[in-house]
Amino acid sequence: xxxSTHNELLLQRSRTAVWHPCTQMKQHxxxxxxxxxxxxxxxxxxxxxxxxxxxxxxxxxxxxxxxTARINAALIDQLGRLEHVMLAGFTHxxxxxxxxxxxxxxxxxxxxxxxxxxxxxxxxxxxxxSFHYWRNRGQPQKTAFVSLAGGYHGETLGALSVTDVPxxxxxxxxxxxxxxxxxxxxxxxxxxxxxxxxxxxxxxxALERHLERHHPHTAAFIVEPLVQxxxxxxxxxxxxxxxxxxxxxxxxxxxxxxxxxxxxxRTGTFFAHEQAGITPDFLCLSKGITGGYLPLSVVLTRDxxxxxxxxxxxxxxxxxxxxYTGNALAxxxxxxxxxxxxxxxxxxxNRERSARISAAARELAAHPRVANFRNTGMIWAFEVTGxxxxxxxxxxxxxLARELLLRPIGRTVYFMPPYVISEEEIxxxxxxxxxxxxxxxx
Numbered sequence: 518x519x520x521s522t523h524n525e526l527l528l529q530r531s532r533t534a535v536w537h538p539c540t541q542m543k544q545h546x547x548x549x550x551x552x553x554x555x556x557x558x559x560x561x562x563x564x565x566x567x568x569x570x571x572x573x574x575x576x577x578x579x580x581x582x583x584x585t586a587r588i589n590a591a592l593i594d595q596l597g598r599l600e601h602v603m604l605a606g607f608t609h610x611x612x613x614x615x616x617x618x619x620x621x622x623x624x625x626x627x628x629x630x631x632x633x634x635x636x637x638x639x640x641x642x643x644x645x646x647s648f649h650y651w652r653n654r655g656q657p658q659k660t661a662f663v664s665l666a667g668g669y670h671g672e673t674l675g676a677l678s679v680t681d682v683p684x685x686x687x688x689x690x691x692x693x694x695x696x697x698x699x700x701x702x703x704x705x706x707x708x709x710x711x712x713x714x715x716x717x718x719x720x721x722x723a724l725e726r727h728l729e730r731h732h733p734h735t736a737a738f739i740v741e742p743l744v745q746x747x748x749x750x751x752x753x754x755x756x757x758x759x760x761x762x763x764x765x766x767x768x769x770x771x772x773x774x775x776x777x778x779x780x781x782x783r784t785g786t787f788f789a790h791e792q793a794g795i796t797p798d799f800l801c802l803s804k805g806i807t808g809g810y811l812p813l814s815v816v817l818t819r820d821x822x823x824x825x826x827x828x829x830x831x832x833x834x835x836x837x838x839x840x841y842t843g844n845a846l847a848x849x850x851x852x853x854x855x856x857x858x859x860x861x862x863x864x865x866x867n868r869e870r871s872a873r874i875s876a877a878a879r880e881l882a883a884h885p886r887v888a889n890f891r892n893t894g895m896i897w898a899f900e901v902t903g904x905x906x907x908x909x910x911x912x913x914x915x916x917l918a919r920e921l922l923l924r925p926i927g928r929t930v931y932f933m934p935p936y937v938i939s940e941e942e943i944x945x946x947x948x949x950x951x952x953x954x955x956x957x958x959x
Contacts, residue, residue, distance in 0.1 A: 556583030579809030591853035611848035636777035637671025667748035703751035721760035732768035750898035758793035785894030
């Protein structure tokens with residue numbers, strides 16, 4: 518059995534050779550990296566036998582936990598057939614089958630799939646495709662984009678231009694295109710006594726005022742449906758999406774649904790926008806699409822958009838690519854993920870599981886240091902009151918000591934567990950998080 522000696526050697530090598538994402542590496546002089554040897558179900562295991570309940574699905578991707586047998590089997594089978602072929606001028610069964618199944622999930626409204634590797638790339642594709650559509654349609658002046666205050670859409674330059682999280686955006690401001698942010702419908706900002714729905718209506722009016730004046734130059738509105746993730750799990754009423762969709766139609770502006778985080782059942786329906794009874798012009802998907810196994814993202818869009826690029830001139834085609842577009846292994850993992858949804862009744866099971874987790878968290882929600890306890894589908898979040906600027910790091914460390922992987926966003930603590938979390942694991946998560954809140958510093 519590998520021991521702490523192996524742990525230490527791995528940590529030393531990682532600190533030297535690996536530049537970790539969203540990380541100030543100097544912090545790891547005092548905050549050790551967590552070396553993971555293996556994973557199964559909801560649990561991560563290190564080389565010393567310590568375990569950690571993965572309450573955030575490893576950055577929101579492992580829908581069915583780790584080591585999912587059906588996804589493993591699908592990948593093993595695919596390895597014996599085709600690992601990859603370029604998608605420019607070639608095609609293969611997994612990418613065709615996945616495209617057809619995703620389109621059916623939209624009722625056929627979004628029948629064309631363009632693939633990439635990650636969420637930020639999907640955002641880039643949707644923005645470029647919208648811009649290029651308007652140019653092909655003879656409206657080259659429509660180049661502006663609108664997003665929500667506090668919105669997050671990725672960290673590449675185009676995606677960062679429509680992101681409104683200062684931690685990610687400010688350092689690179691001189692490199693970014695200007696965009697406009699309209700007020701968020703985050704119900705935490707509602708006036709006393711104002712319902713989430715009424716607040717959503719009021720915030721939609723701000724979008725209306727903007728589009729009324731600027732629609733001739735606006736290409737698209739991009740939004741995270743129902744939950745804005747990186748800004749602190751801001752949740753809002755679906756009425757906002759209904760009104761925003763209608764405004765985009767009225768003013769001839771594309772509606773981009775960034776469901777990179779909230780798709781694949783995370784909000785209680787397969788796609789979050791379903792709860793508003795709408796269909797976007799572009800649908801961006803990633804994270805859970807492969808069950809957490811392999812990098813893959815996709816943008817789905819309508820016939821009208823596809824048709825605007827269909828021409829003899831190469832310059833009117835959509836000019837975007839990367840080497841691993843539509844990778845066969847990743848597509849096969851995604852197909853296995855969809856199989857699990859179809860065969861196991863995941864959406865209905867999640868609704869029952871969500872109710873059980875909310876019930877188990879009642880004492881936590883009622884704690885005097887907990888504010889704005891909220892839930893949408895299989896996402897829970899709350900703020901812990903206090904002034905300690907290092908709260909997030911301290912709680913992260915304290916949680917690891919209690920066998921929990923939590924990754925607070927500022928003072929916001931959230932749960933986004935795998936869909937296979939058990940009753941025993943639910944109790945462990947909620948009870949130990951309550952202990953952490955009780956013991957939290959200022």
